[in-house]
Amino acid sequence: MGTSDKKIYRIEIITRPERLEDLKDALRAVRVTGMTVSQVYGCGLSTGFREVYRGQAVEVNLLPKVKVEIVACEIDPDIIIEAATKACHTGQIGDGKIFVTEVADAVRIRTGERGPAAIMDRQEESAIVDKRVSGNYKD
Amino acid sequence: MNSGDTAFMLIAMAMVMLMTPAIALFYGGMVRVKNVLNTIMQCIVVMGLVSTQWILGGYSLSFGPDLGHLVGNLDWSLFTGVGLAANETYAATIPHALFALFQMMFAIITVGIISGSFVERIKFWPFFLFALIWTTIVYDPVAHWVWGDGGWLKDKGILDFAGGTVIHILSGVSGLVVALVVGKRAGYGRMPMIPHNLPLIIMGMAFLWFGWFGFNGGSALAANGIAAHAMVTTQTAAGIGLLTWIGLETWATGKPTTLGAASGAVSGLVAITPGAGFIPVWSSLIIGAVGGVVCFFAVTQLKNKLRYDDSLDAFGIHGIGGIWGAIATGLFASKEINPAGADGLFFGNIEQLWIQILGVLACLVFAVVVTYIVIKLMTLCMRVRADEGEQIVGMDTMEHGERGYAYMDSLGALSFSNPLTEGCKHKL
Numbered sequence: 001m002g003t004s005d006k007k008i009y010r011i012e013i014i015t016r017p018e019r020l021e022d023l024k025d026a027l028r029a030v031r032v033t034g035m036t037v038s039q040v041y042g043c044g045l046s047t048g049f050r051e052v053y054r055g056q057a058v059e060v061n062l063l064p065k066v067k068v069e070i071v072a073c074e075i076d077p078d079i080i081i082e083a084a085t086k087a088c089h090t091g092q093i094g095d096g097k098i099f100v101t102e103v104a105d106a107v108r109i110r111t112g113e114r115g116p117a118a119i120m121d122r123q124e125e126s127a128i129v130d131k132r133v134s135g136n137y138k139d
Numbered sequence: 140m141n142s143g144d145t146a147f148m149l150i151a152m153a154m155v156m157l158m159t160p161a162i163a164l165f166y167g168g169m170v171r172v173k174n175v176l177n178t179i180m181q182c183i184v185v186m187g188l189v190s191t192q193w194i195l196g197g198y199s200l201s202f203g204p205d206l207g208h209l210v211g212n213l214d215w216s217l218f219t220g221v222g223l224a225a226n227e228t229y230a231a232t233i234p235h236a237l238f239a240l241f242q243m244m245f246a247i248i249t250v251g252i253i254s255g256s257f258v259e260r261i262k263f264w265p266f267f268l269f270a271l272i273w274t275t276i277v278y279d280p281v282a283h284w285v286w287g288d289g290g291w292l293k294d295k296g297i298l299d300f301a302g303g304t305v306i307h308i309l310s311g312v313s314g315l316v317v318a319l320v321v322g323k324r325a326g327y328g329r330m331p332m333i334p335h336n337l338p339l340i341i342m343g344m345a346f347l348w349f350g351w352f353g354f355n356g357g358s359a360l361a362a363n364g365i366a367a368h369a370m371v372t373t374q375t376a377a378g379i380g381l382l383t384w385i386g387l388e389t390w391a392t393g394k395p396t397t398l399g400a401a402s403g404a405v406s407g408l409v410a411i412t413p414g415a416g417f418i419p420v421w422s423s424l425i426i427g428a429v430g431g432v433v434c435f436f437a438v439t440q441l442k443n444k445l446r447y448d449d450s451l452d453a454f455g456i457h458g459i460g461g462i463w464g465a466i467a468t469g470l471f472a473s474k475e476i477n478p479a480g481a482d483g484l485f486f487g488n489i490e491q492l493w494i495q496i497l498g499v500l501a502c503l504v505f506a507v508v509v510t511y512i513v514i515k516l517m518t519l520c521m522r523v524r525a526d527e528g529e530q531i532v533g534m535d536t537m538e539h540g541e542r543g544y545a546y547m548d549s550l551g552a553l554s555f556s557n558p559l560t561e562g563c564k565h566k567l
Contacts, residue, residue: 051333052392053334053396054439054452055392055439056331056332056333058333
């Protein structure tokens with residue numbers, strides 16, 4: 001496919017848990033077909049909240065967030081960033097951050113493909129990709 | 140013998156049995172996730188231990204033929220002579236064996252309650268040994284003093300309908316003594332130690348409340364008006380205790396909590412226990428409400444001021460609530476309600492109040508002294524306290540080799556803490 005000159009990069013989006021579904025839709029719309037999601041705790045300028053258990057007060061300043069990691073290659077990172085920003089933006093403190101880093105290498109475990117080929121959609125699977133991107137999750 | 144009384148007492152006995160697993164859930168929800176099983180286990184194992192001890196000799200020590208007004212002798216060991224016929228002294232209309240079994244459930248839950256003071260830091264087998272010694276040399280004699288035929292407090296005329304002194308004061312105070320001797324949990328005061336499962340606490344409270352009808356109602360030992368009366372006062376005291384607690388915490392910290400509702404209900408139940416079948420219904424509102432107030436301040440203020448680590452407030456709720464309940468019985472008891480009882484201060488008999496206070500002090504001093512000696516000797520002979528590394532990993536993994544919620548991976552903490560815990564060798 002002659003893609004060895006393309007850069008692989010990783011986009012980490014840390015944002016509000018309640019934005020996750022919108023974010024997934026927005027990413028799918030720009031043909032991001034894979035992602036890793038983790039539940040994380042974080043603090044920034046958000047204020048936390050206070051809990052009291054039998055008089056024992058607990059200040060909770062680490063708030064639950066989700067972290068969505070995407071590794072991509074042929075999609076312009078700006079497109080992904082723009083889609084993610086739009087999906088996660090509320091304008092309030094606590095919307096989160098997006099970090100972009102370069103990735104040295106990648107391996108698709110199923111096929112043993114390396115580099116950009118490992119993370120780009122395979123041509124013989126483009127029918128499946130089209131189905132998924134259009135929101136059809138049945139086989 | 141009366142088949143109605145017997146049928147009622149059979150059910151009441153089973154209801155009280157349910158209260159020990161209930162307190163296991165109540166306590167289990169209140170600890171951190173890594174200690175849930177150990178906490179539950181300390182209550183559950185007591186069901187095996189005290190059941191066995193009670194048959195072997197515990198019942199005889201508590202209710203058997205009197206020795207010097209202090210303890211029963213061992214004539215009734217292995218329930219010798221405790222059979223299908225009624226015992227005229229204790230309960231004339233039900234089988235003696237049923238009375239003994241009903242009392243066994245009280246002995247079990249008392250030891251279960253104690254554990255709430257020192258969970259999350261005491262090793263399992265030392266706890267087991269402590270429970271056996273404690274129930275034999277603290278619970279059994281005091282049960283004899285108050286309820287046993289010839290017991291010195293009973294002879295003085297103490298009123299304890301369902302176990303305010305014997306059960307709640309003894310367990311609360313003894314728990315505190317163990318907590319003080321064994322020391323605070325590692326990190327206490329530096330890191331938050333908050334309940335891991337509030338719904339579990341509510342489930343425990345629900346079963347406790349349900350069982351309490353058997354506990355207080357059944358203490359009438361017959362299916363009669365006194366049993367019904369005790370159930371009425373039980374319900375009203377629990378209800379107003381709940382309201383009092385959530386009202387106070389809303390005033391103090393701004394929000395009503397489910398933990399506060401559960402704590403308030405249990406405080407009301409504890410407070411009404413000694414008086415349930417002796418006091419008029421209107422006074423149950425006062426007893427329950429004041430129970431909520433004193434327990435609330437014991438748990439939220441006294442504990443922080445004096446800086447002791449009563450893990451789950453067995454002292455704050457059972458000790459303090461029990462003391463208030465025993466004294467309140469001396470204030471509100473009325474012969475109009477229960478001719479077998481006595482009049483309290485508000486019905487013209489100040490003498491009863493002094494007897495109640497004497498009973499409280501006797502139980503308090505005895506529990507403190509004997510428990511202190513037992514736990515102190517134990518700490519000299521063996522390692523009672525889990526060390527810091529073991530506490531970091533959690534008592535479930537260290538003491539039982541299992542986790543309450545296998546999907547919540549604590550292996551990270553495990554590998555981090557292994558070097559700290561020498562002496563943890565597995566034989567497998």
